Amino acid sequence: MEDKSEGPRDISFALLEKITGNFSEKHKLGSGGYGEVYKGVMPTGEEIAVKKLYVIPGLDDVQFKKEFNNLMKVHHQNVVRLVGYCYETKKKHIERNGEFVFSNVEERALCFEHVQLGSLDKHISDESCGLDWDTRYKIIKGICEGLNYLHNGSSNPIYHLDLKPSNILLDKSMIPKIADLGLSRFFATTKTHITSQIKGTLGYMPPEYIERRQITKKFDVFSLGVIIIDIIAGPSGYSKCAEMTSQQFIELVQGNWKKRLHAATSRYASQEADSLQVKTCLEIALRCIDKDRAKRPTISDIVDKMNEIDTLKMSLLSKRPEPREFLGFDPLELRFPFETNKAISCVLQLTNKSDDIVEFYANTNKKKYQIHRDQGVMAPWSRCYVIVTLQPQGSAPPNMQCDDMFFVRSTRVRETDIGSLDINVTEQHLEKQMGEVKSLPIVFVPIPQPPTSIAD
Incomplete structure (x- = not known):
């Protein structure tokens, strides 16, 4: 929560006219149901957004002051901060029935911090x-x-009633x-209120408001659910949601995100944690847009749930991941029928046992062994063969004891990182990718000798 010691300040209408170019189109940022918004730069260099309010029927002086005083108390990092205001009454002459008369003209403006990247809908x-x-x-x-703060940050809840990406x-x-x-x-209470007028944006308004003009704290929760779907699944997400069951929608959207997460990172734990967040947010959103407002969660329930999945994600990422065996090896040891002064070869079969593309790099004592195809990239569920050749040795080790090892390092590859299945893979690259390492023992075995014949 933000702590702003300096509250909103009174800014003259003349200064607002000056910094907005007399509210020119050049400075205009947009417009809404209650006024037009202009960008201005204060003499101190501070950028502000000035909302020049329309003359609104039914908005009397007492009501405006009451609502303005409540706005003065709002300070949260996820709510646009009110930095200033203007409320002036001027005498202006106007022509009426051929005569000029003086009339009171009220100028009202609310000044907010200027937020650089614009609205979410873009x-x-x-x-x-x-x-x-x-x-x-x-x-x-x-x-x-931010919404939790508005609903629960003070004794008087604030209902936005027009929450949407813009x-x-x-x-x-x-x-x-x-x-x-x-x-x-x-509102001084959280009870249901009835309004005679309907205002807001279709698609973000709950059914009880459209049909019965009822306003409760669950109004904003419904709007929030639609916004979450917009953020996760795009502008057409809400309409897609209406065309299928909740479970089908979750599986579709989560599946699409799994593909993107899979392409974006090789860290399995991160993918699983992010995918869990996607699913949980979709489940929250679908509960928010339930037609029965009693079944919708409160905003405090939603924040608690999101804090839970944050904790779970941290737990998943902090745990040392179990090694994922991408490759299968056959045989599990390299056996060389040893003969002096003769090159001897052994074939190792590698099998990619996953739906992923896997890269590998094989290594051993290269002064003693030669490896044919010591590196490569394997398509899902494919096989390849590595030929390891023992160079001619002048003598056998004592008792045929061999302490040599054969190492194969492997890891999953993002499709976006490769243009084909024929790229140069280095051991240093795989070390950076935190790939798994398989160690295979090398064994020398004596060639069986034919039995010696015994003379009669």
């Missing part, structure tokens, strides 16, 4: 491209923490900030 894409999983998860969790801004570190809080609803 960064949403499906699973195959765009932001990586870690960034998407950071955005999802940040939105959840109302979530991203700073230069991709930290999300919930925006457009200017006219959110502030």
